[in-house]
Structures are given as structure tokens and as C-alpha cells.
Amino acid sequence: MSNTWMKSRQTKYTAYAGVYIVVIIAVLATVNFLANRYNKSFDATSNKRYSLSDQTIKLVSGLKQDVTISYFDETTGFAKAKDLLDRYDNLSTKLSVVYIDPFKKPQLAKQFGITQTGTIVLQSGDKRQEARSVSEEELTSAIIRLQKTGDRTACFTTGAGEHSLEDTTNSSYAGVKELVEKNNYKTQVINLIEKPEVPAGCSLVVVAGPKVDYPQPVVDALKKYIEDGGRGLFLSDPPLKTGKETVAENKALLDVLNGWGVTLQANLILDTSGLGGLYGMGPEVALATRYETHPIVREMKRTATAFPLVRSLDVKPTDKTTAEKLASTSKNSIAATNLNAAGGAITMPKGDTQSYTVAAAGTYRTGKQNNNNNVEGRFIVVGSSDWISNYALGFGGNRDLVMNMLNWLTNDEDLISIRPKDPEDRRIQLTGSQMLMVRMVSQFLIPIFVIIFGIMVWWRRR
Numbered sequence: 001m002s003n004t005w006m007k008s009r010q011t012k013y014t015a016y017a018g019v020y021i022v023v024i025i026a027v028l029a030t031v032n033f034l035a036n037r038y039n040k041s042f043d044a045t046s047n048k049r050y051s052l053s054d055q056t057i058k059l060v061s062g063l064k065q066d067v068t069i070s071y072f073d074e075t076t077g078f079a080k081a082k083d084l085l086d087r088y089d090n091l092s093t094k095l096s097v098v099y100i101d102p103f104k105k106p107q108l109a110k111q112f113g114i115t116q117t118g119t120i121v122l123q124s125g126d127k128r129q130e131a132r133s134v135s136e137e138e139l140t141s142a143i144i145r146l147q148k149t150g151d152r153t154a155c156f157t158t159g160a161g162e163h164s165l166e167d168t169t170n171s172s173y174a175g176v177k178e179l180v181e182k183n184n185y186k187t188q189v190i191n192l193i194e195k196p197e198v199p200a201g202c203s204l205v206v207v208a209g210p211k212v213d214y215p216q217p218v219v220d221a222l223k224k225y226i227e228d229g230g231r232g233l234f235l236s237d238p239p240l241k242t243g244k245e246t247v248a249e250n251k252a253l254l255d256v257l258n259g260w261g262v263t264l265q266a267n268l269i270l271d272t273s274g275l276g277g278l279y280g281m282g283p284e285v286a287l288a289t290r291y292e293t294h295p296i297v298r299e300m301k302r303t304a305t306a307f308p309l310v311r312s313l314d315v316k317p318t319d320k321t322t323a324e325k326l327a328s329t330s331k332n333s334i335a336a337t338n339l340n341a342a343g344g345a346i347t348m349p350k351g352d353t354q355s356y357t358v359a360a361a362g363t364y365r366t367g368k369q370n371n372n373n374n375v376e377g378r379f380i381v382v383g384s385s386d387w388i389s390n391y392a393l394g395f396g397g398n399r400d401l402v403m404n405m406l407n408w409l410t411n412d413e414d415l416i417s418i419r420p421k422d423p424e425d426r427r428i429q430l431t432g433s434q435m436l437m438v439r440m441v442s443q444f445l446i447p448i449f450v451i452i453f454g455i456m457v458w459w460r461r462r
Helices: 002-007 007-037 054-061 079-089 106-112 135-148 172-180 216-227 251-261 275-281 399-409 432-461
Strands: 067-072 095-100 121-123 127-131 153-157 186-192 204-208 231-235 261-264 266-269 284-289 305-308 313-315 321-329 333-337 355-368 373-382
Touching: 002 275, 007 321, 054 135, 067 106, 067 135, 079 095, 079 135, 079 231, 121 135, 127 135, 127 321, 135 333, 204 216, 216 231, 216 251, 216 355, 231 399, 251 261, 261 373, 266 284, 284 355, 305 399, 313 321, 313 355
Parallel strands: 067 095, 153 186, 153 204, 204 231, 231 373
Antiparallel strands: 067 121, 121 127, 261 313, 266 333, 284 305, 284 321, 321 355, 355 373
């Protein structure tokens, strides 16, 4: 009887079904375990909008101390932050994310001083920072603030026609001021003409494109600052003389830079490739697509930067400096040397095209020591000041390049990378006639086609 039961068809089917169920449960359990332990995703968007930036990955993966991110919101609101926060959580065992409902745990919310939902608090040891929104830029910035000690101040020169940090015009530096402050620098405007001495609180000085000559005391103050171990970003425009404005040669300052191994040429680089036209730019905006191996530009190989009204540089080391090229224009560039244009336009010169260096960086050996470490000054020279103005800052790699420069100047090489991306605007703009065509096709033509096709199939079968 028992043998008959074991051989019956129903018993076999029951055994097979049992085995299948066990196997399926085992597979699902294994997949669930691996999914929880190795959380991977694929980002198919064109600008990798749903992937963390190189800077964030480098920063979080290299954490030395534990960091806790506490997100305070109603339980139903956790989902809107979970996608981004979990991506941070998966980068390092040193970082953990906690979701807290302040209505269910009011004492904990009171302890953190939470007054509204959607608040993000980051803690590391006894240090605490708050992110202002659920965005990669804010979270990464808060993590940087947790790790940094002391203030970093970028001092921008004024008094000689430099770009303004406060105006909102296309040529002002309001955008770069906001960018710098988001990356945990303070900004300060200094007038070296009134007092030719760099304030002690300046972590670095930005010479923001002077339009008139600096007096010799100002040049001497900048020279002394760098050669005593200071840090400076020198932005110098071509000496154009057009109907709209005139840019002075600033020979005294150029002589100092030449002594450090960077010679600024009296020319204007024009791009003859026509690539700028794809972005609404003319030949006076040179595109830099060639980068060297310096840490500032090492990770920008596939990114173009735009340099409006830029002059070329000759770079060579000296006995006290190590000057290196950073970025060069494409080989389709040509240098205009006749910069006197009464009508306001520079004529395209004739001749062979080539690549021109437009940015360089170097160090100055001071011969001093601090805690058994050699003290060095650091300087960067760019042949344009408009490239970080409001109208050009958002192009390609301009934002990344200027922040990489500031980070290198302040010895924050660990932060040099590509920064969090702004959401890409990929809206389709349609005219009225195009909208009408889309409506006609979707509401009438396609339904009519489906109905006719259905009738034909019905008729054929009948």
C-alpha cells in the first residue's frame, strides 16, 4: 500500500511542487540577501543625474571618522529622501543614515532642535552640520564642513576696475561668489590701493581682472604675499583697446608673473573651429579641451571649458618656481596681435592655427620651514577674467575648474574632482502648429487607424 502511494502520480506531483517551492524560496531569499548587501543600480540618464559625482564618491569613501546623517520627517515622507540618502549610505561603512519621525519621537527631535520636517542633520563626534535641502550639493558640502577646521577666506581685489562680487550683471562675479560660499569658503573684498597689504585672514587672493594699471606698491604687496608663502589666483585680460573699453597692460604685475615663469602674451586667442557656435558663442570664446597632468585638471579630460577674451601664456620653470601648464585651446586656434579696434571688433588674422596655453599653475620655494615642512607659495595664472563671470560660469567645466583651482591653492587636493551636477533641462519646446499636429495625431489619427485595422481584422475572420 505504501509503495503504491509513493508511486502514485499525485504523490509525485506533490513532491515536485514541494521541491520547486523550496527552490524558489531559496532563490528569492538569496537574491534578497544580495540585494540588501550589494545595492547596485544603473543610471541611463544622459548626464548621470541619478548617480553621485566623483567628488562625493571620493569624499565619502575616504572618510576617516564616523558620520551619521539624521533625516527628520513624517514616516510617509521618508521615501522622498531615501533614494539619495541610501546612495550615500552604500558608499562607506563609516557613514550611516537614520530616519526619525519627530512626531513619534518628540524628545529626540527636541534634543536636535528640530523645528520643521525635512531637516537633515549630520554629526561626526561632537561636530554637527545641517544640510539645507535634500540634494547632493548640500549633503556633500555639509560633509566637507564636518571635516574642515578653521575658516578659509577667498579675498577678491577691487579698486582697479575688477569684477564686482555684488552686481548681478553678466560680467559680475555674483555667481562665483555663491559657488565659493557653497563650497565652504568665505569671501571678502580687499582694496590694496587703499592699503597695499594682504590681510592676514586671507587664505588666498583672487586678482579679479584689473582694467587699469596697479600702482607699484600694490604689485609689491602681491609679490611679497606669494613669496612669503601666500596663495593667489591671477586673472589677467588681453590689453584690448576697443570702442567700448580699454584694458591696461599692467606691465608691473606682468613682470612679477614673468619672474615666476609665466609670461602673458599681448594677444587675443580666437577659435576658428566653429564649435562655439553650437553653444551660441563666437570665435572670441576659446574652448579649452586639452589638459595636462596637474592635479587641478587631471580629472577633467572629457570636459570642455570656455575662456572668453583670453590671451595665451608661455610657461617655464625658474630657479625658485615650478610652473606648469594646465589647459590649452584646441588646435583650431589663432592669435590676433592687433588689439586696437576702434570699431569694437577684432579682425580674424591669417596664418596657421595651433593650440595655445591659457592657464598655468606654479609653486614658489620660499626657503622657509614650518614644523619641519618646507613653506611654499602657490599661484595660478589665467589669461582671462571673464571665464568665471556670470555669463560664462555655467558653461561646461568652468565651475569645476575654478573650484579645483581654489582647492589646490588652499592645499585641499582631496576635494579636487567633478562636483554635483545641476539637473539638466531637457524640456521640448513646441510651436503652436507643432502642438496642433501632436494633438491631431494622438487624439484622432491613431484612434481612427486602430478602429479601421480592427474592422479589417474582423471582416477577414468573418
